Amino acid sequence: MSAVMQHLFGIAQLSKNQIEHLVNLGESFIELSRRPIKKAPTLRGKTVINLFFENSTRTRTSFEIAGKRLSADVINISASTSATKKGESLLDTGETLAAMQPHVLVIRHSIAGTCEFLADFLPHTSIVNAGDGGHEHPTQILTDLLTLKTQAGGYDGITMTIVGDIAHSRVARSHLLAAQKLGYKVRVVAPKTLLPSHIEQYGCEVFHDFDAAIPGTDALYMLRVQTERLTDNCSFPSIREYHEAYGLNSRRLALAGDNCVVMHPGPMNRGVEIASDVADSVRSHILDQVEHGVAVRMGVLTALCGSAPDPVKRTPRRELEEAAMRAQGKLL
Amino acid sequence: MTTLLIKGGRVIDPANGIDEISDVLIEDGRIAAIGKKAGKAKTTIDATGLIVCPGLIDMHVHLREPGQEWKEDIESGSRAAVAGGVTSMCCMPNTTPRLDHAGVVRQVIERAKQVGLCDVHPIGAVSRNLEGKELSEMRELVRAGAVAFSDDGMPIWHAGVMRKALEYASSFDFLVIQHAEDLELTAGGCMNEGRISTQLGVSGMPAVGEDDMVSRDIMLAKLVDARYHVAHISTQGAVELVRRAQAEGLKVSTEAAPHHFALTEEELLGFNVDAKMSPPLRTEEDRLAVIEGLRDGTISVIATDHAPHHEDDKRCGLSCAAFGIVGLESLLPVSLGLERDGVLSMSGLIATMTSNPAKLLHLEAGSLSEGAAADVCIFNPGEKWTLDRNKLFSKSRNTPWHGREMTGRVSHTLKGGRVVYQQGEILV
Numbered sequence: 071m072s073a074v075m076q077h078l079f080g081i082a083q084l085s086k087n088q089i090e091h092l093v094n095l096g097e098s099f100i101e102l103s104r105r106p107i108k109k110a111p112t113l114r115g116k117t118v119i120n121l122f123f124e125n126s127t128r129t130r131t132s133f134e135i136a137g138k139r140l141s142a143d144v145i146n147i148s149a150s151t152s153a154t155k156k157g158e159s160l161l162d163t164g165e166t167l168a169a170m171q172p173h174v175l176v177i178r179h180s181i182a183g184t185c186e187f188l189a190d191f192l193p194h195t196s197i198v199n200a201g202d203g204g205h206e207h208p209t210q211i212l213t214d215l216l217t218l219k220t221q222a223g224g225y226d227g228i229t230m231t232i233v234g235d236i237a238h239s240r241v242a243r244s245h246l247l248a249a250q251k252l253g254y255k256v257r258v259v260a261p262k263t264l265l266p267s268h269i270e271q272y273g274c275e276v277f278h279d280f281d282a283a284i285p286g287t288d289a290l291y292m293l294r295v296q297t298e299r300l301t302d303n304c305s306f307p308s309i310r311e312y313h314e315a316y317g318l319n320s321r322r323l324a325l326a327g328d329n330c331v332v333m334h335p336g337p338m339n340r341g342v343e344i345a346s347d348v349a350d351s352v353r354s355h356i357l358d359q360v361e362h363g364v365a366v367r368m369g370v371l372t373a374l375c376g377s378a379p380d381p382v383k384r385t386p387r388r389e390l391e392e393a394a395m396r397a398q399g400k401l402l
Numbered sequence: 403m404t405t406l407l408i409k410g411g412r413v414i415d416p417a418n419g420i421d422e423i424s425d426v427l428i429e430d431g432r433i434a435a436i437g438k439k440a441g442k443a444k445t446t447i448d449a450t451g452l453i454v455c456p457g458l459i460d461m462h463v464h465l466r467e468p469g470q471e472w473k474e475d476i477e478s479g480s481r482a483a484v485a486g487g488v489t490s491m492c493c494m495p496n497t498t499p500r501l502d503h504a505g506v507v508r509q510v511i512e513r514a515k516q517v518g519l520c521d522v523h524p525i526g527a528v529s530r531n532l533e534g535k536e537l538s539e540m541r542e543l544v545r546a547g548a549v550a551f552s553d554d555g556m557p558i559w560h561a562g563v564m565r566k567a568l569e570y571a572s573s574f575d576f577l578v579i580q581h582a583e584d585l586e587l588t589a590g591g592c593m594n595e596g597r598i599s600t601q602l603g604v605s606g607m608p609a610v611g612e613d614d615m616v617s618r619d620i621m622l623a624k625l626v627d628a629r630y631h632v633a634h635i636s637t638q639g640a641v642e643l644v645r646r647a648q649a650e651g652l653k654v655s656t657e658a659a660p661h662h663f664a665l666t667e668e669e670l671l672g673f674n675v676d677a678k679m680s681p682p683l684r685t686e687e688d689r690l691a692v693i694e695g696l697r698d699g700t701i702s703v704i705a706t707d708h709a710p711h712h713e714d715d716k717r718c719g720l721s722c723a724a725f726g727i728v729g730l731e732s733l734l735p736v737s738l739g740l741e742r743d744g745v746l747s748m749s750g751l752i753a754t755m756t757s758n759p760a761k762l763l764h765l766e767a768g769s770l771s772e773g774a775a776a777d778v779c780i781f782n783p784g785e786k787w788t789l790d791r792n793k794l795f796s797k798s799r800n801t802p803w804h805g806r807e808m809t810g811r812v813s814h815t816l817k818g819g820r821v822v823y824q825q826g827e828i829l830v
Contacts, residue, residue: 181718182719182720183673183719183720187720243600243601268597400805402806
């Protein structure tokens, strides 16, 4: 990998080489979690804070286990226990935690761009995006790529069909970006109510008819349906109709080739976007994804831990803001 | 008798069709004469190489007083105004309390007079508490000094209320100004819906959310024969709707804000909260349509939608940051781009910020007619400077132009014959 990476905001910032490097690094950590003694000293003396403003079990646990197995000190903070409840602003929470000198802040927030925003003010911390609104979820994509690499025929030139709420999915966005860089093809399948405007800018194929999108697909990627969001804002008439139109069942799976794998970023709604028999079939690699998630996050933490410059002195907010704008070319 | 002579400048007074190198003589706060030999005076301002025009009118600002004085108040807003060459401004009613009672309207006018830098003409609320349910006492508000009506910040949402508002206001020749936004289509949005909102993964505000409201309102204005003004027009569709309404002879007018003809949604890349406003920055096609509207006169007014916000309300991520940017101090330099690009003549451009809004609002301002109050803006159209948000006179710093090179700078602002701003300094 060329330049040292301080933050992982999203797939958008990464080159093809950087993505492949992180996937390979993740692959090298799969074995560690299968040992009887699941511990390596790689990150001894490093501090990782998981700051989760949205509910999450698997991603947070995955980061926690990844850090702990590499001997980092991992602290979990969730919104329900955090100072946010007391009215503290996001920026103040970020600055407060950064003042405790962690090496890495892993952040999940419902606001898109949270990591980029905080990073401008926290120059001595590495920030990892664990999902920001509908924007990006890079470690999920690295995980999926590792699963494709080890459990299927790789990701080179494959066709991945992503089905569901594309409009609100950070996973779909990050995959669309990764596909452009790595050269795999993406088909998105959804009714127009669940597609964002100008989706074609990613060079993907758009389908409203799920059956028509399946032939030629190498990976069927089912997105979680947020059931309350679906019906409340008239995006879909009912769960029943959703399952009928966009749910993956065995009849549909049979339309795909024999080597087509089934993936899901979790958590699943059985009987909604995916039928139980498909979720539990040999074609399903959903639990492999979970396992690989830990390995990939070990890789990401290893790559980032200690990459931020050491603090010399505390710089006032305004100066940091100006410096960030200058770096982005927004100042003369 | 106090006298002042502005000597040797290019005097542009669109209201009187003047555009010539000339002198302006001011006596006792009023324009006494314009001409090559206008006369002698105790004080002289050398305006050689500069443009001398009526003090600018900004018919769309938010002054935040009363209620949100940490963002802006009438004094800081007035300072920002005169630094931008503005000597009359219309403040929107979404203060706390709202400008829906005569007492609050009088208080704002009174406070502006105490400050004494810039005339403030309040825009009264169309509906009580801006709730869009019951009409405010429009006649009472006009007696107190309101010059038009709007619920700006919020649209007048229900068609029935809008119809009645237009009917009632037009009975007395009052102007209704609409913040045209279909809240159901823009719900949750923080920028234009399109290519960039999808890249950023944020909810968008589609252009049709402006178009459908303008379309409905034009039909209502036609039905009840009312004067109707679209605030901060931003879409290609809305400009075309207004153009057609005007061709039909309806009393429909509109204004554009500098950011809508100078910037596009591309500014939002990188989650730039200082490019977040409502209506949002749109596409290049929309920007060009706004420019075309200015060129052909469909859009007769340039107004800033000056919307100060404290940085705490902006530093919180794009989707929760407050809508709005400050604009008074960048109004003229950004707008001068239209003249440089050949969209408008210098006189035509100045008219959009002087005689045109004055005519629309029946203001005694915006001209250098003999006997008129000597509100004058003197600027150098070619001076280059870099806008620094830390040096604004406004209390707030939310501008997308921070760090950018501006061309054109106000050198003097005169209010009632008194120099209130000169070369970067407020003179009180």
